[in-house]
Amino acid sequence: MNENPIATLLPDGGFVGIFRTIGCIGDSLASGEFESKLTPDAPNGYHDYYEYSWGQYIARAAGTKVYNFSRGGMTAKWYHDFAEENHFWDDDCVCQCYILALGVNDSHQIPLGSVKDVDLENYENNADTFAGHYAKIIQRLLKKQPKARFFLMTVPRSERNPERDEFYDGHQKLLYDLAELFPYTYVLDFRKYAPVYDEEFRKKYFLAGHMNPMGYILTAKMVMTYMDAIIQEKPEDFAQVGFIGTDFHNCNAKW
Secondary structure, three states: OOOOOOOOOOOOOHHHHHOOEEEEEEOHHHOOEEEEOOOOOOOOEEEEOHHHOHHHHHHHHHOOEEEEEEOOOOOHHHHHHHHHHOOOOOHHHOOOEEEEEOOOHHHHOOOOOOHHHOOOOOHHHOOOOHHHHHHHHHHHHHHHOOOOEEEEEOOOOEOOOHHHHHHHHHHHHHHHHHHHHOOOEEEEOHHHHOOOEOHHHHHHHEEOOEEOHHHHHHHHHHHHHHHHHHHHHOHHHOOOHHHOOOOOOOOOOOO
């Protein structure tokens, strides 16, 4: 894209409403997590309030069903066991569209890796890197829903934790590489287009180390607006979304 796709935020879900089911795979920032502190000397509390997540704001704005396949502290490696324990791989959880927002917690736990760590024939052979585990999520979902659309979210720029910038810059490139590797996969490049999460931004949209309700609504609007821009830019990729998960398609249109 030559212009900022989220320069003007949509008041509703735009064309995101073409998806009747969306799965949000992510960490605390995908879970509507709030950070509590009852007294100055008390430890911080961390609470996933899914109704405040940007995914559920999308659901209400776009009139679609959104699943929170997320939890505070989530990593790409952990997700496989987490999804198994919560039956997120089951048939009744299969979606037409998935938004992946992982990488923040991975940045200090595992090497980034590259698309060379991905075995397209057998995901069990993927390397023990972020790239390997992240790609494995997509590969497992493609086995359940071969025509699903995937939107991969990069990490916005921040003035905090500059020591992680190298990982996040590499993460940004990796997601573009994965989008080339897998069908119908697109990048929501918030690292390039979102506001910098500086101190002024945090005063408005954060509650301690996590977002406040306004921050989650803002994120929902950015995600919806960006997805809408991609759909409008490549309408031929989305013409048959209504057939995803069915036995039908139209041979005269791009599948």
